[in-house]
Amino acid sequence: MKKIKIYPNVEKKKTIVLINPHPLKDREYIGVPLQLLAISSLIYKNYNIKIFAERTKKGDNKEKIFNEIKNNKNILCVGVTMMTGYQIKNALNIINKIKEINPEIKIVVGGYHPSILPEQTLNHKNIDIVCIGQGTKTFKELVEALDKSISLEIVNGIYFKNKKEEIIKNPQREFEDVNNFPSMPYHLINVEEYLQEMSLPKGKRVITYISSYSCPFSCKFCVEPLLYNRKYFALKPEIVVDDIERLVKNYKIDAIEFADSNFFVNQERVKRICELIIEKKININFGSCNGRVEQLLNFDEETWYLLQKAGCQSILVGAESGSQEKLDLIGKGIKVEQIEELAKVSKKHNITLVYSFMAGFPIPSKLMEKEREKILMEELNQTLDLINKLIEIKDDDFIFLFLYMPFPKNELFNLAVECGFKAPSRLEDWDYSVNEWNTEWTTPKFRKLVLILHDFYFPYASSKYAERHIQKFGFIQKIFHKIAKWRLKNRYFSFPFEYKLFRYYINLRASKQLK
Numbered sequence: 001m002k003k004i005k006i007y008p009n010v011e012k013k014k015t016i017v018l019i020n021p022h023p024l025k026d027r028e029y030i031g032v033p034l035q036l037l038a039i040s041s042l043i044y045k046n047y048n049i050k051i052f053a054e055r056t057k058k059g060d061n062k063e064k065i066f067n068e069i070k071n072n073k074n075i076l077c078v079g080v081t082m083m084t085g086y087q088i089k090n091a092l093n094i095i096n097k098i099k100e101i102n103p104e105i106k107i108v109v110g111g112y113h114p115s116i117l118p119e120q121t122l123n124h125k126n127i128d129i130v131c132i133g134q135g136t137k138t139f140k141e142l143v144e145a146l147d148k149s150i151s152l153e154i155v156n157g158i159y160f161k162n163k164k165e166e167i168i169k170n171p172q173r174e175f176e177d178v179n180n181f182p183s184m185p186y187h188l189i190n191v192e193e194y195l196q197e198m199s200l201p202k203g204k205r206v207i208t209y210i211s212s213y214s215c216p217f218s219c220k221f222c223v224e225p226l227l228y229n230r231k232y233f234a235l236k237p238e239i240v241v242d243d244i245e246r247l248v249k250n251y252k253i254d255a256i257e258f259a260d261s262n263f264f265v266n267q268e269r270v271k272r273i274c275e276l277i278i279e280k281k282i283n284i285n286f287g288s289c290n291g292r293v294e295q296l297l298n299f300d301e302e303t304w305y306l307l308q309k310a311g312c313q314s315i316l317v318g319a320e321s322g323s324q325e326k327l328d329l330i331g332k333g334i335k336v337e338q339i340e341e342l343a344k345v346s347k348k349h350n351i352t353l354v355y356s357f358m359a360g361f362p363i364p365s366k367l368m369e370k371e372r373e374k375i376l377m378e379e380l381n382q383t384l385d386l387i388n389k390l391i392e393i394k395d396d397d398f399i400f401l402f403l404y405m406p407f408p409k410n411e412l413f414n415l416a417v418e419c420g421f422k423a424p425s426r427l428e429d430w431d432y433s434v435n436e437w438n439t440e441w442t443t444p445k446f447r448k449l450v451l452i453l454h455d456f457y458f459p460y461a462s463s464k465y466a467e468r469h470i471q472k473f474g475f476i477q478k479i480f481h482k483i484a485k486w487r488l489k490n491r492y493f494s495f496p497f498e499y500k501l502f503r504y505y506i507n508l509r510a511s512k513q514l515k
C-alpha cells in the first residue's frame with residue numbers, strides 16, 4: 001500500500017516574509033536569493049517561510065508581496081536584504097509600501113550595507129531592526145524572540161529600536177563555521193523561476209550556488225575585510241559536491257554559477273572539489289568563480305587540468321587597473337604584467353576569463369576640470385593599453401569596466417572623502433547605480449566614456465560575446481564587433497553612431513517587454 005505523505009499545517013505556523021529587492025537598474029537579473037535561503041535554513045521547519053525576489057524571469061513580484069502583507073494576518077516579521085547602491089532604492093520603496101499597509105509589522109534588514117552602517121540604516125523611520133554580519137543564527141534567535149514576545153536584548157548581532165525609538169546596540173556575534181549549518185533549502189523557492197539559460201557557464205538550466213564566504217585579502221576598496229575581519233569560511237569539498245549532485249538530481253540543472261567572493265583561496269580544496277565531480281561523473285559546467293591573479297598564477301598544472309576536466313568554463317578576475325600606481329594605491333598586491341601572464345595561462349587551458357576593471361579612482365576634486373580630466377584619462381589609457389594586450393592574447397575573454405564608487409568605511413573610502421567625496425548622511429541617498437555615481441573628481445565627459453565602454457565597446461570586443469549575439473540577433477552584431485575592436489585599438493571614440501543605434505535597439509526591446 002502506497003504511503004501518504006502528511007505535511008504539517010503551515011497555516012497554523014507564523015509567517016516570515018523575506019524579500020530580495022532588485023539590485024540593478026534597467027537590467028535583467030535573475031539569481032537565487034542565497035542570503036535569504038541561508039537565514040531560512042535553521043527556521044523553515046518551525047515557521048512558514050515566504051521568499052520573494054522582486055523580479056524573476058516570470059516578471060515583477062511586487063504586487064504578490066503586497067498582497068501577502070494585506071491578506072496574511074499571521075506575519076511575524078518581514079526581512080529585507082540590502083547592498084549599497086540601487087538595491088537600497090528598491091528596498092525602501094517596498095518597505096515604505098509595506099508600512100502603509102500595516103504600520104505595526106516589524107521590518108528587519110540585513111546584508112552588506114546595513115551591517116556596515118547599522119545606525120544610519122535604523123534612522124530610517126520604517127526600519128525596526130538591523131542584523132549585522134552573518135545572519136543565519138542571529139535571525140533564528142531574533143524570530144524566536146519576536147515569536148515569544150521577549151526582549152530583543154538577548155539577541156547578539158542586532159541593533160534595534162525600543163518603544164521610545166531609541167537605538168539599542170547589542171553585542172556583535174562571533175562568526176561560525178558554515179559547515180555547522182544545513183545546506184541551502186532551495187525547496188523554499190520555485191527554482192524554475194530562477195534558472196537561467198547562459199553561454200558562460202554554458203547551460204540551459206543554470207543555478208546560483210555559493211561554497212564559501214569572505215576573502216582573506218585586504219583590497220582597500222572592498223567591504224569584506226570590514227565585515228569578516230579577513231576571516232575565510234568555506235564548505236568542505238564533500239559538502240559542496242553533495243550539494244551539486246542534489247541540485248542536478250532534484251532540478252535537472254546543467255550548470256552552476258558560483259557566487260563566492262574568492263573561490264580559489266585554497267588550492268587543495270579546489271582540487272578536491274574537481275576530483276569529486278570527476279569521480280562521481282557529475283556532468284556539469286560551472287563558472288563565474290571569483291579569483292585573484294597572483295593566487296591563480298601559483299596554481300600548478302594539475303589544478304588547471306582538473307578545473308578544465310571537471311567543467312570549469314570561466315573565472316572572474318578583479319584586474320582593476322592597467323596602472324601600476326593605482327594597483328598599489330588600492331592594495332591589490334599584483335603587477336600589471338601578472339594580469340597578462342594569467343591571460344596566457346587561461347588560454348592554454350581553454351578557460352575564459354572575465355575581467356573586472358575600475359576607472360576614476362580618487363584625485364583631489366579642487367583641481368581644475370581640465371586638469372582632472374587629464375589625470376583621469378592618463379589612468380584610463382593605461383588600462384586601455386592593458387586591455388588591448390589582453391585582447392591580442394585571447395579575444396574571446398570578457399571585459400567589464402566600472403566607475404569607482406566609494407563604499408562606506410573601507411580604506412579607499414577615507415581617501416575619497418579627503419578628495420572631496422560627500423558621504424550620504426541618510427540611507428536613501430546611497431541608492432546609486434553602476435556607472436551613475438557622479439563622484440566629485442570625475443567629469444561628465446569621462447563618465448560618459450566609461451559608460452559607453454562598459455555598455456558597448458568592451459562586450460562587443462569579445463569574439464565569444466559577438467558570436468552569441470550574431471546567432472541570436474543577426475548580422476549587425478558582427479559589424480558591432482569589428483567597430484568595437486577598431487575603436488579600442490585606435491583609441492577613437494568620437495561620434496559613436498553605432499552606440500546610439502545599439503541604445504535605440506535596447507530601449508525598443510525594453511518597451512516591448514513592458515507591454
